[in-house]
Amino acid sequence: MSPTREEQHWMYRNMVTSRRFEEAIAKIYFEGKSPAFNMANGPIPGEMHLSDGQEPVAVGVCAHLTPEDVVTATHRPHHQAIAKGVDLDKMAAEIFGKKTGLSGGRGGHMHLFDDDVNFACSGIIAQGMGPAVGAALSRKMQGKPGVAVAFVGEGAVNQGGWHEAMNLAAVWNLPFICVVEDNGWGISVAKKTASSIGSHADRAAAYGIPGKRIEGNDPYAIYEAAGEAIARARAGEGPSLLECETYRLAGHFMGDAEAYRPEGEKDALFEKDPIPKMRERLLAEGAASEAELSTIEEESAARVDAAIKFARESDDAAPEDALTRVFAA
Amino acid sequence: MTKSNERKLTIARAMAEATAQEMRIDPSVFVMGEDIGPLGGVYGNTRGLIEEFGAERIRDTPISETAFIGAAVGAAQDGMRPVVELMFVDFFGVCFDAIYNLMAKNIYFSGGNVKVPMVLMTSTGGGYSDGGQHSQCLYGTFAHLPGMKVVAPSNAYDAKGLMTAAMRDDSPVVYMYHKGLQGMGWLGTEAGATVHVPEEPYTLEIGKAKVVREGKDVSIVSCGMGVHNALKAAKKLEEQGVGAEVVDLVSLVPLDRDTIRASVAKTGRLIVVDEDYMSYGLSGEIIATVTEHDISVLKAAPKRVAFPDVPIPFARVMEQFCLPNPDKIVAAWDEMQAA
Numbered sequence: 331m332s333p334t335r336e337e338q339h340w341m342y343r344n345m346v347t348s349r350r351f352e353e354a355i356a357k358i359y360f361e362g363k364s365p366a367f368n369m370a371n372g373p374i375p376g377e378m379h380l381s382d383g384q385e386p387v388a389v390g391v392c393a394h395l396t397p398e399d400v401v402t403a404t405h406r407p408h409h410q411a412i413a414k415g416v417d418l419d420k421m422a423a424e425i426f427g428k429k430t431g432l433s434g435g436r437g438g439h440m441h442l443f444d445d446d447v448n449f450a451c452s453g454i455i456a457q458g459m460g461p462a463v464g465a466a467l468s469r470k471m472q473g474k475p476g477v478a479v480a481f482v483g484e485g486a487v488n489q490g491g492w493h494e495a496m497n498l499a500a501v502w503n504l505p506f507i508c509v510v511e512d513n514g515w516g517i518s519v520a521k522k523t524a525s526s527i528g529s530h531a532d533r534a535a536a537y538g539i540p541g542k543r544i545e546g547n548d549p550y551a552i553y554e555a556a557g558e559a560i561a562r563a564r565a566g567e568g569p570s571l572l573e574c575e576t577y578r579l580a581g582h583f584m585g586d587a588e589a590y591r592p593e594g595e596k597d598a599l600f601e602k603d604p605i606p607k608m609r610e611r612l613l614a615e616g617a618a619s620e621a622e623l624s625t626i627e628e629e630s631a632a633r634v635d636a637a638i639k640f641a642r643e644s645d646d647a648a649p650e651d652a653l654t655r656v657f658a659a
Numbered sequence: 660m661t662k663s664n665e666r667k668l669t670i671a672r673a674m675a676e677a678t679a680q681e682m683r684i685d686p687s688v689f690v691m692g693e694d695i696g697p698l699g700g701v702y703g704n705t706r707g708l709i710e711e712f713g714a715e716r717i718r719d720t721p722i723s724e725t726a727f728i729g730a731a732v733g734a735a736q737d738g739m740r741p742v743v744e745l746m747f748v749d750f751f752g753v754c755f756d757a758i759y760n761l762m763a764k765n766i767y768f769s770g771g772n773v774k775v776p777m778v779l780m781t782s783t784g785g786g787y788s789d790g791g792q793h794s795q796c797l798y799g800t801f802a803h804l805p806g807m808k809v810v811a812p813s814n815a816y817d818a819k820g821l822m823t824a825a826m827r828d829d830s831p832v833v834y835m836y837h838k839g840l841q842g843m844g845w846l847g848t849e850a851g852a853t854v855h856v857p858e859e860p861y862t863l864e865i866g867k868a869k870v871v872r873e874g875k876d877v878s879i880v881s882c883g884m885g886v887h888n889a890l891k892a893a894k895k896l897e898e899q900g901v902g903a904e905v906v907d908l909v910s911l912v913p914l915d916r917d918t919i920r921a922s923v924a925k926t927g928r929l930i931v932v933d934e935d936y937m938s939y940g941l942s943g944e945i946i947a948t949v950t951e952h953d954i955s956v957l958k959a960a961p962k963r964v965a966f967p968d969v970p971i972p973f974a975r976v977m978e979q980f981c982l983p984n985p986d987k988i989v990a991a992w993d994e995m996q997a998a
Binding site for chain 2: 402448453454
């Protein structure tokens, strides 16, 4: 299963949009926070977790999804949100804490919800698993179409809730896919010191379901493996587990000095940056022309600029609105 | 008084009846939890449901509370109305993230765009020497964290109406039922909880307290099992010529502060009975509800009859020593008079 030319362009477009968005966020994030770093100051307050480098996983998987399908994302959710089609203006405004944000500023960057495209995320490791499994159960019980995908980091796989949810999805044969983004680091703890095995996909055997590890942070390989897993789920054949090797080009959070990184690791990662690699490949394989790619890049940049402008110019969240929408209206 | 020809149900049967009636009219309602299928729930509140609705909608789960309560959140957001059981409230520790970080917060995080119509039913209370990990009430723990409605019926009539209301609510409702009121023979049960229950479906407003006994001298405010202790104490006080008014909170969130304040404004005295731990909990909240509003209504300092701040002990004499009972409530009145 290979992506069509149109899908390749879609994948590249979303990878570039995600990267441009994160670059913009990274730049704005430090406004007002110096000379002494103060996380609460500036137009983007709070913690910020960027997903630079991890774009291939989001696009490789979400290329197969429609707005009807359910995605639960991690606390590093921007690339996944963009690939799932979350409204970029409202998402940017939410990250800025504006009234026009997805939840009017109640959620923030780790708690993005867009019910138009069935996207949600959680700031707690592995806790998107249960809700995604529940959405898959809901689809099965209602006979409604759609699959549910839970994105987690490789650190989440050592959480009890992860194992519980995998077992539940398997024992109930649900249209569910767990996608592990293995960026090698759980905050500052290397995967090899946190996990007893190298490939979390091997854990699928414990639940009697297919598991596959995809090496190389390769959007095409991820597309292929995800396509198989999602087709399987849509056919009623049950859940799958995918682990995708990826890279976190930034620190765990903005302001992370990354002293734990081995010397030279970052340089090697930037050499493997998946976006220029995909660009070269699109050209080499004749899947896109230089002009087409330039257009995609310009449009992505313009889209991001517009979202950031929308966020900056939107009204601040109204303080008293904090007291509303605790319960359903 | 219940007429002799009126049908009486236990709380367990009232909960099961409400669930069955709602499942008949709403295909999005389903039940999941541990041993809620052929066993009928350890406390009987799902008895008979699997025979009518089958294993697809009455869904026994693995012992994996994080997974199935998290799954209920996802199913609720996706158009279903799950009823899930946390067998003992004490087990919240293994799955609290699914409860207070997901179930309780997702409406807020979505700015109200997502609904989480689910019921988390859970058993509370001790008194039968089940030890400190199977006997707690934890009302304060759940009521303290915003985003979930919390109800605690004291009798079968309220239990049925609350259950139906909870299943129809678009927000998550924590339904805390006391084991000693369920009508399970093996547990011993409070007879006063088994009352007339109409056969047709009806709802009880969540967030509305009830004055279950009128009186002019002191307000005894409680919920669940505490209401029965309060009613027994009120009878004893009546023998001394003291008129005790008993307020059954019914709901802990939202809390009906108006009814509490109106009662205390009338009687001028307040005793709170709480089977949950004394400190930082329900009893303090009730007292603050009155004192921060208008302290001048009080003719005496309020009193609390609550579980002391110790884990629930196993030995029968130790547990009984710690639990609220009618005599302790009468003693609180005596102390109030002596002060």
